[in-house]
Amino acid sequence: MDLLYKVFIDPFVQMGTAPDLLVQTMWEGLVAGVLYALIALGFVLIFKASGVFNFAQGIMVVFAALTLVGIYTLLRNWGLQQSNLAAFLALGLTIAVMFVLAVGVERLVLRPLVNQPDIILFMATFGLTYFLIGLGELVFGGEPKVMIANELYLPKGAIDIKMLGGFVQFQKIDIAAAIIASIMVASLGIFFQRTRIGRALRAVADSHRAALSVGISLEQVWIIVWFAAGIVAITTGIMWGARSQVEFSLQIIALKALPVLILGGFTSIPGAIVGGVIIGVGEKLGEFYWGPLLGSGIESWLAYVIALIFLLFRPQGLFGEKIIERV
Amino acid sequence: MLYREAGQFKTSYEADEAVFPILQDRIGVALILVIGFAVVPFVSSNFIVNSVLIPVLVLSLAAIGLNLLTGYTGLLSLGTGGFMGVGAFACYKLTTFFPDINIVILILLSGFVSAAVGAVFGLPSLRIKGFYLAVATLAAQFFLSWCFIRVPWLYNYNISASIEVPTRTLFGIPLTGPTATPLTRYIIVLSIVVLMTWIASNLIRGRLGRMWMAVRDMDIAAELIGIKLYRTKLLAFAISSYYCGVAGAMMVFLWLGNAESESFSINQSFLILFMVIVGGLGSLMGSFFGAAFIWGLPIVLRFTPQFFGMPLNAATVEHLTFMIVGALIIFFLIAEPAGLARLWQVGKQKLRVWPFPY
Numbered sequence: 120m121d122l123l124y125k126v127f128i129d130p131f132v133q134m135g136t137a138p139d140l141l142v143q144t145m146w147e148g149l150v151a152g153v154l155y156a157l158i159a160l161g162f163v164l165i166f167k168a169s170g171v172f173n174f175a176q177g178i179m180v181v182f183a184a185l186t187l188v189g190i191y192t193l194l195r196n197w198g199l200q201q202s203n204l205a206a207f208l209a210l211g212l213t214i215a216v217m218f219v220l221a222v223g224v225e226r227l228v229l230r231p232l233v234n235q236p237d238i239i240l241f242m243a244t245f246g247l248t249y250f251l252i253g254l255g256e257l258v259f260g261g262e263p264k265v266m267i268a269n270e271l272y273l274p275k276g277a278i279d280i281k282m283l284g285g286f287v288q289f290q291k292i293d294i295a296a297a298i299i300a301s302i303m304v305a306s307l308g309i310f311f312q313r314t315r316i317g318r319a320l321r322a323v324a325d326s327h328r329a330a331l332s333v334g335i336s337l338e339q340v341w342i343i344v345w346f347a348a349g350i351v352a353i354t355t356g357i358m359w360g361a362r363s364q365v366e367f368s369l370q371i372i373a374l375k376a377l378p379v380l381i382l383g384g385f386t387s388i389p390g391a392i393v394g395g396v397i398i399g400v401g402e403k404l405g406e407f408y409w410g411p412l413l414g415s416g417i418e419s420w421l422a423y424v425i426a427l428i429f430l431l432f433r434p435q436g437l438f439g440e441k442i443i444e445r446v
Numbered sequence: 447m448l449y450r451e452a453g454q455f456k457t458s459y460e461a462d463e464a465v466f467p468i469l470q471d472r473i474g475v476a477l478i479l480v481i482g483f484a485v486v487p488f489v490s491s492n493f494i495v496n497s498v499l500i501p502v503l504v505l506s507l508a509a510i511g512l513n514l515l516t517g518y519t520g521l522l523s524l525g526t527g528g529f530m531g532v533g534a535f536a537c538y539k540l541t542t543f544f545p546d547i548n549i550v551i552l553i554l555l556s557g558f559v560s561a562a563v564g565a566v567f568g569l570p571s572l573r574i575k576g577f578y579l580a581v582a583t584l585a586a587q588f589f590l591s592w593c594f595i596r597v598p599w600l601y602n603y604n605i606s607a608s609i610e611v612p613t614r615t616l617f618g619i620p621l622t623g624p625t626a627t628p629l630t631r632y633i634i635v636l637s638i639v640v641l642m643t644w645i646a647s648n649l650i651r652g653r654l655g656r657m658w659m660a661v662r663d664m665d666i667a668a669e670l671i672g673i674k675l676y677r678t679k680l681l682a683f684a685i686s687s688y689y690c691g692v693a694g695a696m697m698v699f700l701w702l703g704n705a706e707s708e709s710f711s712i713n714q715s716f717l718i719l720f721m722v723i724v725g726g727l728g729s730l731m732g733s734f735f736g737a738a739f740i741w742g743l744p745i746v747l748r749f750t751p752q753f754f755g756m757p758l759n760a761a762t763v764e765h766l767t768f769m770i771v772g773a774l775i776i777f778f779l780i781a782e783p784a785g786l787a788r789l790w791q792v793g794k795q796k797l798r799v800w801p802f803p804y
Contacts, residue, residue, distance in 0.1 A: 172577050231780040238522065239783045241577070242723045245716065246775030253768025261761075374712070377581045385577070413596070420592050423585030427570060430582060434574045 130408035142287050144407045145400050150293040152399020153300045154362075157355040158376035159383065159391040160304065161348040166385045167324045168344040169229065171240045175247040177373025179220075179349060182251050184266065184356030184365040185259045187213045191267050206270035210353075217349030225341045233337075252367065261367065266360030268292065273361055296358040303354055304392055307347070311388070316343060324386070378426035384436030393437065398422045450798065465647055482636055487629050495628040498745065500701045502738050503632075503639045504693050509721040509733035510646055511689025516719070517728035518650060519682035520662030521571050525564075525583035526690050526718045528590030531710030533560040533691025534698040535600045538609045542602060549614035549622050550634060553695040560691020561684040563590070568683025572676050575665075587712055594707035608706035611699050622699045631700040638696065642689065647730055649685070658682055659728075690718075724778055726785025735786035743771055 134141045161176040191209035199205045228243050268275065274291035311317040322330040323340045331337060359369060379398050383390025402425070406418045429437065449470040456462040466472045490499065512526050537556035541549060567586035571579050594600060601609050613623030620626040621634060649655050657678045660668035669675050698705040717740060725736020747767045782789050796803070 228776055228780075232783075235779075235783050237576070238723070238727075239779055242720070243776050243779050245720065246772045246779065249772030249775065250769050251772070253765045253770075253772060257762065257765040257769065371712070374584070377584060381578050381581045416592060416596060420585060420588035423581070423588055427582050427585045430570065430574050430578060434578065436578075 125412055126409070133408060139282060139287050142282065144403050146287065146289065148400035148403030149396060150296060150399070151403060152396040153297050154355065154359055155375050155379045155399055156392045156395025157300055157303070157351060157358070158373050159379040159395055160307070160388065161351040161355070162376060162380050163385065163388055163391050164344050164348045164351065168320045169341055170237060171229070171244065172237065173348070174241060174244040175251060176348065176352065176376070177370045178248045178251045179352040180356045180359065180373060181365070181367055181369050182255050183213060183217060183349065183353040184360045185255050185264065186216050187353065187356065188264045188267060188365055189259045191270070202270045203272070206267050210271065213353055214350065217353060218346050221342050221345035221349055224345050225338060229341055230338065256367070263364040263366035266357060266365055268361035271357065292361050299354060299358065303351065304388060308388060320344060375422055378422040381436055382426045382429050384438040387436070387438035390436060390438030398425060401425050479640065483633070487632065492628050495632050498742070500628070500632055500635050502741050503635045504697050504701055505718065505721060505741055506734045506737040507639050507642060507696070508690050508693035508718050509725065509737050510643060510730060511686045511693060512718050513722050513728065513730065513733050514646065514689065515682050515686035516722055518655060518662060519658040519679065521679065521682060522577065522580040523583045524580050524712070524715050524719065525567060525586035525590070527710045527712060527714030528587040529560050529564050529687040529690040530694025530697065530714065531590055531594055531707070532563045533557055533694035534609070534705055534710065535594060536560060536691065537695035537699060539600065541612060541614065548616060549699065550638070553638070553692060553699060556695045557688040557691040560694070561688040564687020565680050565684040568680050571679045571683065587715055591707055591711060594710060608704055609698060611703050624703060635696055635700050638692065642692065643730060646689070654681065720775065724775060724785060726787030729785065729787035731790065732785050732787030735790065739786060743774065
């Protein structure tokens with residue numbers, strides 16, 4: 120009886136008596152969710168256009184962030200005085216690096232593996248993950264680094280807002296992250312829906328062969344999506360790096376994007392965002408209100424279980440296309 | 447070139463369906479077993495036994511387990527590490543409760559705990575498939591990892607939150623624990639692996655294996671010819687987890703000697719999946735090749751610079767190893783997506799018809 124009370128009533132009583140804490144927790148969940156969603160977005164972009172389940176998205180985030188910080192340090196060491204100029208120059212160069220990476224992946228990994236079963240391509244992205252971990256550590260070293268958030272004109276500090284009989288604290292960087300993520304999603308949406316290249320991407324997603332027959336170059340499309348995923352990775356890397364530090368353990372956190380992905384559906388951009396928010400808010404609320412019952416730390420698996428429960432009712436995710444099977 | 451099967455006529459159904467229908471293959475397998483059991487112990491050093499032979503055998507068994515699930519039934523799982531952990535912790539608890547029962551029996555029994563857990567986490571496979579299922583098995587992996595840390599009962603409220611393997615003996619000879627010699631442990635591991643591989647090969651050739659393969663090739667069609675999907679899939683999860691659980695128990699009791707939750711993390715799952723795919727999906731032989739390749743490659747790479755006298759520091763070698771392993775995985779997938787087992791087959795066929803290929 121006592122247990123039932125603790126599970127079903129007590130958390131809600133707590134929520135009711137301290138609404139400011141509830142808002143704070145939900146806000147933190149929202150921000151975490153937005154960051155998960157950004158990683159999931161990279162997955163979705165690549166899965167939509169090439170059917171590749173890109174496991175390397177997580178390490179691409181880390182790699183992009185490391186490259187950015189690494190190039191910035193290099194530029195400063197060469198005597199570039201203005202830190203802002205150096206930062207934006209580094210950003211430009213990092214984008215160039217991600218483009219080279221996209222071309223390299225297309226040439227060396229995807230093209231020779233065309234027409235292979237999905238699981239083989241999935242494994243190839245594992246190989247890519249290992250390669251990038253090794254390369255990143257070799258070139259930039261394994262120790263955690265500080266993201267150049269100030270130099271990129273990202274705000275810092277916090278705003279306290281008085282509401283519901285208490286104070287709720289909003290980190291400025293979190294607000295910026297939410298805004299930038301929304302802009303990113305909106306522009307990707309427009310890119311996919313309105314532009315010529317976007318249409319080509321959707322055509323490839325529908326059917327490789329049909330797209331080829333109307334003269335769309337698969338190679339070009341793949342480079343574009345991997346490059347787009349690279350840009351998303353840079354953004355995620357900056358945001359996440361600014362919140363904590365740039366380090367390789369981020370790659371494991373990036374696995375959290377997977378439940379977001381199955382929740383939203385592998386092929387849906389809005390799904391990635393909605394899924395991210397559900398997972399983020401769900402796991403923070405779960406950890407805060409129900410976590411103490413189980414001895415805390417349940418954040419590490421709660422997201423997967425939430426996703427699993429959703430999957431049992433909708434096997435294709437919330438926004439995924441209905442899976443139709445034929446014999 | 448080496449041998450031909452000309453002149454070996456099969457006159458009975460049994461002879462035709464034998465695991466090794468060709469005489470020379472039987473001799474070959476017998477020879478390998480004799481070398482494994484009788485020659486290797488006398489010629490290899492402790493280092494080779496401890497850090498090459500035992501790990502490869504243990505990981506091969508885990509890879510066979512995953513291969514039954516992913517290669518034969520077509521269900522992608524990323525929870526292998528978790529299931530191995532269940533086996534290890536179950537064995538630890540069992541030997542705490544029943545210190546008098548022989549440890550080898552307990553290792554084999556602990557697999558059943560793992561099988562039960564595997565079947566529970568296999569339930570979602572009835573509804574979802576493909577990558578969605580892979581992510582669902584991640585739930586198992588992370589939940590089990592969390593249990594290994596947060597449930598102190600599992601490691602007997604040990605302060606260091608890890609298992610220390612107690613010494614268990616048979617006829618006065620220590621089998622596990624710090625006093626057991628590498629050779630004793632090697633012989634036990636080899637016996638268990640040989641026995642379980644033999645069972646697996648018969649499972650696959652039998653009714654169950656054919657049902658698995660039918661489900662893998664097209665589950666709707668399999669359902670239409672009267673295969674009960676839920677039973678087949680859950681059995682695949684249970685048996686696969688049994689193998690992984692035994693491998694996990696052996697890993698702790700006969701190889702590492704102690705373990706914490708980190709040994710059964712997500713990385714372990716990925717490593718086993720690598721082995722299965724590089725070795726060849728749907729091939730028992732491939733599981734051994736894959737385990738030997740993935741485990742052996744970093745060891746070889748670590749010693750190569752020393753061999754050539756190149757002054758590289760340990761960290762650089764570590765990073766280069768990562769890069770080379772990654773690149774080689776991609777290279778192998780491109781060169782032969784069906785894995786090392788296929789390469790072996792192709793090579794054997796080429797040799798068979800050499801020097802007059804047709």
